Structures are given as C-alpha cells and as structure tokens.
Amino acid sequence: xxxxxxxxxxxxxxxxxxxxxxxxxxxxxxxxxxxxxxxxxxxxxxxxxxxxxxxxxxxxxxxxxxxxxxxxxxxxxxxxxxxxxxxxxxxxxxxxxxxxxxxxxxxxxxxxxxxxxxxxxxxxxxxxxxxxxxxxxxxxxxxxxxxxxxxxxxxxxxxxxxxxxxxxxxxxxxxxxxxxxxxxxxxxxxxxxxxxxxxxxxxxxxxxxxxxxxxxxxxxxxxxxxxxxxxxxxxxxxxxxxxxxxxxxxxxxxxxxxxxxxxxxxxxxxxxxxxxxxxxxxxxxxxxxxxxxxxxxxxxxxxxxxxxxxxxxxxxxxxxxxxxxxxxxxxxxxxxxxxxxxxxxxxxxxxxxxxxxxxxxxxxxxxxxxxxxxxxxxxxxxxxxxxxxxxxxxxxxxxxxxxxxxxxxxxxxxxxxx
Numbered sequence: 001x002x003x004x005x006x007x008x009x010x011x012x013x014x015x016x017x018x019x020x021x022x023x024x025x026x027x028x029x030x031x032x033x034x035x036x037x038x039x040x041x042x043x044x045x046x047x048x049x050x051x052x053x054x055x056x057x058x059x060x061x062x063x064x065x066x067x068x069x070x071x072x073x074x075x076x077x078x079x080x081x082x083x084x085x086x087x088x089x090x091x092x093x094x095x096x097x098x099x100x101x102x103x104x105x106x107x108x109x110x111x112x113x114x115x116x117x118x119x120x121x122x123x124x125x126x127x128x129x130x131x132x133x134x135x136x137x138x139x140x141x142x143x144x145x146x147x148x149x150x151x152x153x154x155x156x157x158x159x160x161x162x163x164x165x166x167x168x169x170x171x172x173x174x175x176x177x178x179x180x181x182x183x184x185x186x187x188x189x190x191x192x193x194x195x196x197x198x199x200x201x202x203x204x205x206x207x208x209x210x211x212x213x214x215x216x217x218x219x220x221x222x223x224x225x226x227x228x229x230x231x232x233x234x235x236x237x238x239x240x241x242x243x244x245x246x247x248x249x250x251x252x253x254x255x256x257x258x259x260x261x262x263x264x265x266x267x268x269x270x271x272x273x274x275x276x277x278x279x280x281x282x283x284x285x286x287x288x289x290x291x292x293x294x295x296x297x298x299x300x301x302x303x304x305x306x307x308x309x310x311x312x313x314x315x316x317x318x319x320x321x322x323x324x325x326x327x328x329x330x331x332x333x334x335x336x337x338x339x340x341x342x343x344x345x346x347x348x349x350x351x352x353x354x355x356x357x358x359x360x361x362x363x364x365x366x367x368x369x370x371x372x373x374x375x376x377x378x379x380x381x382x383x384x385x386x387x388x389x390x391x392x393x394x395x396x397x398x399x400x401x402x403x404x405x406x407x408x409x410x411x412x413x414x415x416x417x418x
Contacts, residue, residue: 010047011395012230013039017047018056018076018394022102023207027060027073048074050400055080056100076101081393082139084147084185085386086126087192087379090167090219093122095129096382097137100145102203102390104378106137119162119173122151127182146186146389150195150381151175152220157237160189166220166255188388192216192339193240195384196374197224197231200336202387204376209333213326214374215242216381217319217341219290220255221263221270223326243267247322265318268294268340274314279307294344301348312349319349320356327361327369338374339381346373 004012020036021028028036034044051057058077062070078101087094091114097106108129113121126149134141153165160176176189197214200206206214210229216222221243225232232239243263244256251260252273264270268290275285275297284296300308323335337350354371361369374380394400 011400013037013043014047014050014394014400015391017044018051019202019207021057021074021076022202027075029063029071029073031071033074054400056394078103081143081145082137083145083386083389083393084130084133085195085379085382085384085389086129086147086149087195087381087385088122088126088149088151090152093125093129094379094382095126095133096379096386097133097139098383098386100390102383102386105139106133108132108136117168119170119175119178122175123178123182126179130183130185141185144185145393146188147183148188148190148195148385148388148392149175149179150192150385151189152191154236154238154241155189155191157188157190157233160187162189186389186392188385188392190237190385190388191222192218192220192381192384193222193224194231194233195382195388196338196376196380197226197240197384198387198391199376199380199384200224200374201226201229201231203383204374204380205334205336205372211331211333212336213330213332213334214336214338215323216339217266217337218339219268221267225330225332227330242322242326245322245325247318262318262322266315266322266341270318271297271311271315271341271345275308275311278310278314282307291340291344294341298344298346298348301345312345313352315345316349316352317356320353321360323353323371324357324360324366327357327365331365332369335369335371336374337371338376342373 016037017033020033030041030044030048034041048057055077057074059072060075061073063073064070078099080100083098085096085098092109092111094109096104099105110125110129112125151162152167154163156163162170162173162175164171176187179187193216196216200212200214206212206226212226214224223240223242225240244261246260247262247265248260252264253259254261254264272285272290272293279285285293287293297308297311301312357371358366376383
C-alpha cells in the first residue's frame with residue numbers, strides 16, 4: 001500500500017487547484033476553486049497564496065460577494081516562464097515552446113536519420129530543435145522552467161534512462177544525462193503513453209473523471225491509465241504496454257519481436273500491412289511512409305473504393321476487440337482514442353470501433369464506459385511532456401517546500417494549513 005506523506009498530499013492538492021484554474025472558463029475566485037476541488041476554503045487559501053507568491057497565479061480583477069468584501073479572481077500568469085515539450089517519434093523530433101498557460105508559442109520539427117537511429121543522433125537533433133525554439137521566440141534560457149521529453153518505449157523515469165526502444169537498438173541509454181550536457185535545463189523524461197494521459201488529465205477528459213484510459217495510436221500503440229485521479233505507472237514505470245498484448249496467436253511479427261501483438265494490427269504500420277494483404281496489387285499500399293499510406297487509404301475510402309473500406313472495417317474489428325479487453329480489465333469511466341491513426345481515419349474508423357467494442361466487452365463495464373475522441377488541443381504528446389515539466393516545477397521544494405514556507409513565516413506571513 002502506498003503511504004502518502006503530508007508533503008505528498010499538499011503536492012497533489014496544489015496540482016488539483018491549478019488544474020481547476022486551467023479548466024475554468026476564466027479567472028476563478030477561491031470560493032469557486034474550493035467548490036470545484038472539494039477542498040476546504042482554508043486549504044485553497046493556503047495553496048493559492050503559495051501559487052501567488054511563486055508568480056504562478058495572478059489576481060485578475062474582483063467579483064461581488066453578495067454583501068461582503070469583493071472576491072479576488074485568480075488566473076494563471078502566462079508570463080511567469082516558459083515550458084518545453086518534446087515528442088521523439090520514430091522518424092522525427094517535434095518540439096514546442098509553451099507559456100505557463102500552456103499556450104503554444106513556437107513549434108519546430110526536425111527529421112531523424114533513417115534506420116537504426118543512435119542516441120547521439122537524437123540528442124543532436126533535439127538540442128538543435130530547442131536552440132531554434134529559443135532563438136526564434138527570443139526566449140532567454142533562464143526563463144525556461146523545465147523541459148519534458150517523451151521518448152518511445154520503456155523509460156526508467158527516476159534515472160532518466162531509456163530502457164528499451166521498439167524502433168532502435170537502444171538498451172539502458174542514459175538519455176537525460178546526455179541531454180543535460182547539451183541543454184542545461186531541468187529535464188523530465190517519460191514515454192508518449194503517459195505524456196498523452198497527463199495531457200488528458202490536465203486539459204481533456206481526465207478533468208472530468210478519475211478512472212481513465214488514453215489510447216495512443218500511431219507508429220507505436222499503447223494505453224495510458226489513470227486510476228482514482230492519479231497516473232498509474234506500475235512497479236517499473238512500464239504499465240500500459242497494451243500494444244504488446246496478444247491479439248492473434250502466431251500472428252504478424254511485431255516490432256518488439258513477438259507475434260500477434262495489438263500494435264501489429266492497429267498501428268500505422270499494421271493498417272498499411274492490412275491494406276497490402278487485402279489489395280496486394282495496389283501500389284498505394286506499398287509506400288515506405290506508413291503515415292502517408294494511411295492518408296492515402298483515407299482518400300480511397302472517401303472515393304468509396306471497396307478494398308479500402310474493407311481495410312478500415314477489419315482494422316475496426318481488431319481495434320474494437322482490443323479496446324474491449326481494456327474495458328473488461330480496467331473498468332474505466334472514459335476511454336480516449338487519439339493520435340495519428342485517429343487524426344487520419346477519424347469518423348471513417350471510429351463508429352465501427354465503437355460497435356465492435358459493444359460486441360466484445362462485458363455488459364456492465366461497457367455500459368459504464370464512454371469512448372471518445374481526444375479533444376486535447378494541438379499535439380497531446382508535446383503538451384503532456386510540457387506538463388511533466390510543469391509538475392516538476394510545482395514540486396520544486398525550493399519554491400513550494402518547507403524552505404519556502406519558512407521564508408514566508410520569517411516575513412510574517414506564515415500560513416500552515418494543508
């Protein structure tokens with residue numbers, strides 16, 4: 001059983017207060033925040049005082065209180081600093097600069113070399129992308145509160161180690177240490193499954209529910225899981241490798257080396273392979289770029305080509321059965337589907353997926369679960385990676401820990417509630 005300290009509880013409450021401010025339609029009073037979070041007014045007052053002192057929140061006007069003193073309204077201080085989110089994918093590095101309101105200010109995408117990419121190639125490409133972001137935006141490095149980096153595969157988060165990559169021959173690569181030598185910024189590493197889930201928890205469906213599954217469907221496939229309003233990592237930070245659960249015994253070869261994995265059927269590569277199986281003479285199915293191939297498939301569906309429609313229907317059956325397994329196993333309130341496969345195929349695919357889930361899932365968990373398309377603005381992975389950096393900043397004991405509170409007490413403002 002996990003035992004939380006008072007500092008852990010305070011940290012989680014700090015996150016919850018700020019999440020509610022991000023979610024609000026505008027500036028919020030402390031009373032509004034207390035009602036939205038279920039926290040006591042005294043706790044909210046203490047936490048917002050910390051956030052105001054740190055410059056994360058600012059007062060944005062007042063509202064009438066029905067006879068008492070006007071209530072201050074609080075908003076996120078977008079100018080407090082900058083955050084960087086980086087999505088390392090199979091073929092490229094996508095980096096974005098955000099203000100503290102998590103508004104995208106600048107984006108950079110740089111290709112990676114083809115084939116078995118070396119860690120040094122990724123470090124060089126990522127460092128160049130970050131330098132370009134800072135130069136183009138005119139952002140001083142000292143204003144960057146942190147950078148979050150999403151790297152595919154299994155990540156040992158505490159040590160910043162890429163333990164295994166499904167695309168390249170990486171094993172136990174000390175990626176954070178390599179990046180730290182080049183960037184000199186506070187860094188947080190994790191993978192796209194958890195980055196997408198954190199983005200949903202702060203800016204999407206996870207603001208509304210506590211039990212959530214977020215499906216990443218692109219070159220790699222996986223499931224981020226939130227239970228009780230908290231990201232579920234598993235014992236070795238490798239929870240969510242749903243893409244490497246078995247869908248078909250002795251089926252297709254997967255990038256992980258096993259056969260029949262979910263990823264081998266519903267990733268970009270898997271969908272392209274299904275098209276090649278059903279239309280072996282169609283040249284459009286044989287291109288080297290799987291994303292471009294699936295985009296061509298979408299156009300063929302719109303042109304009412306029977307073979308293309310058959311590919312999407314078969315993919316929906318695969319995906320629906322795999323999602324039903326998750327619904328039965330995890331019993332989530334919401335299942336979010338997103339990333340490139342959904343961006344490219346969208347409503348050509350999803351209604352048939354929903355129908356297939358209903359055929360395979362047990363009745364009770366199926367009735368409880370809502371399937372929806374991700375509504376997180378822009379790139380969920382880079383936004384989630386930047387949110388890792390935001391969470392890291394909010395967990396900084398120099399800014400928010402006992403040392404900070406002692407400084408406040410010395411100034412005569414020593415509030416102590418949790």
